[in-house]
Amino acid sequence: MDVTATNYSTTTTKTADSADTSKISSDFDTFLKMLTAQIQNQDPMNPVESSDFAVQLATFSSVEQQSLTNQKLDTLSGLMGVQGMTQLAPWVGQEARSAGPVYMNGTPVTIAPDPNVTADRAVLVVKDISGNTLAREDVPVSGGTYEWTGKDISGADLPSGVYTLSLESYRDGVEIETSAVESYASIQEVQMAATGPQLILAGGVSISAEQVTALRQAA
Template structure:
């Protein structure tokens, strides 16, 4: 399966360069004023050398700080690029992620449910973009993890388009009372992207944060 790996950078480095340019202009103006003042100072009231030295030190300190920030931005950009590159082998892999959306890919979607505990059953509801329930099913939990698959058809048997669908899972106890339940969504990773300093993975029409990745599945 084809995939994409892209990266975007922030404007912080450009801002640092602008600040450095502005500082350079201010520093040159300061030196011009200082030279003029030295040339025209009164012999009876000479320029305070301590004050002049302090001003020079302040300019030098700010300039060094801006240069340090620029170097840090370069390191961050390199690290971000390496993270995107490192994500490339994940393209085409099936994985489990935490998400409140279900990814329908090639007419198939999969939900991973835990073993029975306080919750004995799980009520699964799939919602479209308008919030309308397109599929609802009650799943009995077993002694081990349970996979619930969806063939992409709504309750009337109509085949829906691939994409991301909201999913709601409600656990029910032995007496039908609501019980806490956790679940993960399984799908194939189709892309990786870094936007605004955050790494995201694409699984068809669904995007999740890289920190949502829980497990890579065998049999890819």
């Protein structure tokens, strides 16, 4: 984890919070000045009810408190995100199993297809990032792990890149189910994103920690 970047981010957040707090204080002072001017310049023959002033003051105060609360929640969320990233740091170097995209560079990838329990045939479907089908190959209907070697429909090696895998389950020649295929990939890095910590896998594939269904030591 880049400590310098983290410190910079923390400093930036504190500066932004300070600026927002200063702005709210300035807005509140402006509101009080406007309210005072309104009282001083009201029509003496038709004065504004004191209760109306109280409502205006209470409304602004409520908005001010809500804004401050949101700022504190944002700060807390950022701190929790950093803590979550720190907790995931020990995962770096291990292999995560998930149903996300698969990076193939010529080295066999361990996948975990899960055919329908009633299937008598299972077909692994390989597509590129544009959704074009590049290969279809039969895999054992018994499930378990399987080494995908990255061949196209003619048996030639696929070029290095990111692919998506799915599994078609058949019974008596009829497709009964299509499901995602989980695969193992090494965790290269943990990054902070707007949605929380993200795991960067081999090939630059990004997934959230919630997508991981298993971890194992790298081969």
